Amino acid sequence: MNIERVKSQMRKGVLEYCILSIISKDEVYASDILQTLKDAKLIVVEGTLYPLLTRLKNDGLLNYRWEESTSGPPRKYYGLTEMGQKFLQEMDATWEELVASVNQTTSKTKK
Amino acid sequence: MNIERVKSQMRKGVLEYCILSIISKDEVYASDILQTLKDAKLIVVEGTLYPLLTRLKNDGLLNYRWEESTSGPPRKYYGLTEMGQKFLQEMDATWEELVASVNQTTSKTKK
DNA sequence: CCCAGTACTTTGCAATACAAGGTATCATAA
DNA sequence: TTATGATACCTTGTATTGCAAAGTACTGGG
Numbered sequence: 001m002n003i004e005r006v007k008s009q010m011r012k013g014v015l016e017y018c019i020l021s022i023i024s025k026d027e028v029y030a031s032d033i034l035q036t037l038k039d040a041k042l043i044v045v046e047g048t049l050y051p052l053l054t055r056l057k058n059d060g061l062l063n064y065r066w067e068e069s070t071s072g073p074p075r076k077y078y079g080l081t082e083m084g085q086k087f088l089q090e091m092d093a094t095w096e097e098l099v100a101s102v103n104q105t106t107s108k109t110k111k
Numbered sequence: 112m113n114i115e116r117v118k119s120q121m122r123k124g125v126l127e128y129c130i131l132s133i134i135s136k137d138e139v140y141a142s143d144i145l146q147t148l149k150d151a152k153l154i155v156v157e158g159t160l161y162p163l164l165t166r167l168k169n170d171g172l173l174n175y176r177w178e179e180s181t182s183g184p185p186r187k188y189y190g191l192t193e194m195g196q197k198f199l200q201e202m203d204a205t206w207e208e209l210v211a212s213v214n215q216t217t218s219k220t221k222k
Numbered sequence: 223c224c225c226a227g228t229a230c231t232t233t234g235c236a237a238t239a240c241a242a243g244g245t246a247t248c249a250t251a252a
Numbered sequence: 253t254t255a256t257g258a259t260a261c262c263t264t265g266t267a268t269t270g271c272a273a274a275g276t277a278c279t280g281g282g
Contacts, residue, residue, distance in 0.1 A: 003201045006127065009268090010209050012239065013121035021217040030260070040212045048239050050262060055238095072259035073247035090114045092217070098121050099210060101151040106132040106203070120237090123270065141229070159270050161231065166269090183228035184278040 011042055013098075017091045018042060019052065020080065023062065024088055029075035053078065061087050122153060124209075128202045129153060130163065131191065134173065135199055140186040164189065172198050 022028060022036050030049055037044050053076075056062045061084035064076040080088065133139060133147050141160055148155050164187075167173045172195035175187040191199065 003198070003205060005268090006202060007205050007209075008239075009127070010124035010205060013124035014209070014213050015239085016117065016120070018213060018216040036216065040215045041208065042212050042216065045240065046261080047241065047243095047263090050260095051238080054262090069248085069259080071248075073261075075260070087114070091117060094114065094118050094121060095213065095217075097152065098118075098125070101153050102125050102129060102206065105129040105147065105151045105153065106206075116237090119270075126270085156271065157230080158232090158272065161229095162269080165231090180228080180279085182279075184230070186229070 011044075014095065015042075015044065015048070016052065016056065017088075017095055019049075020056070020061065020084060020088045020091065023078050024080050024085065027077045027079050029067075029077050031075075033078075056084070060084075122155075125206065126153075126155065126159070127163065127167065128199075128206055130160075131167070131172065131195060131199045131202065134189050135191050135196065138188045138190050140178075140188050142186075144189075167195070171195075 018037065018040075019033060022033055026032075028036075030046070030053065033053075034044060034046070034049060053062065057064065057078075060081060062078050063081055064078045066074045067077050068074050129148065129151075130144060133144055137143075139147075141157070141164065145155060145157070145160060164173065168175065168189075172192055173189050174192055175189045177185050178188050179185050
């Protein structure tokens with residue numbers, strides 16, 4: 001048992017939420033998302049992100065378009081579908097609830 | 112894909128943290144923990160909690176003592192070990208970091 | 223004696239983050 | 253033309269772990 005495992009574990013639960021949120025702000029491709037997550041200290045590797053994007057797309061929350069690049073192979077630029085936007089709103093609420101629950105549970109006051 | 116799955120997923124990451132925190136406040140047995148979590152709207156079932164307690168105990172974060180009950184079988188009352196207390200402090204910091212990361216990532220400001 | 227209530231445990235399954243390796247495209251330079 | 257490096261996307265195998273469901277065991281009342 002180490003603290004890194006815990007961090008990774010906590011990260012898991014909010015990954016989809018963060019990724020949908022990032023995509024909601026701007027059309028982005030995978031490397032953009034990785035960079036944004038990294039900036040926020042939410043380390044994620046390619047092997048995690050790609051399957052997740054595919055899953056979200058298959059669930060109808062995302063769509064994408066190919067775009068040529070001047071410096072390499074073409075990129076998939078992702079955007080939120082209407083369903084994805086609705087889902088993101090629900091996730092906002094879910095996250096707020098979770099924060100409230102954790103704060104209540106871990107408050108330093110002895111019950 | 113439904114929102115319930117997302118809630119469950121988010122819950123996972125903080126379960127151990129919440130449970131350690133609950134135990135840090137008072138010696139409790141499994142049903143106490145379940146009730147506290149339920150009060151905080153963090154629904155957890157027995158099949159989740161018991162293996163988790165066993166794992167935390169095997170990792171040296173918890174210990175327990177048996178106590179007779181007047182209304183059923185004896186109960187395991189859990190308490191934090193010294194290592195468990197240290198670990199809880201680290202988890203406090205980890206949780207704070209995660210909240211900061213998520214807030215940064217999901218802030219409504221277009222980057 | 224059985225039954226209901228309480229408490230702890232175990233088994234099998236499904237979801238999924240990650241490590242590691244693979245395939246494909248493009249620009250540059252020998 | 254061929255080799256190299258950078259970029260981008262994809263796949264496979266593994267380990268973890270929450271959960272549903274079923275099981276075991278102790279207690280007291282009818």
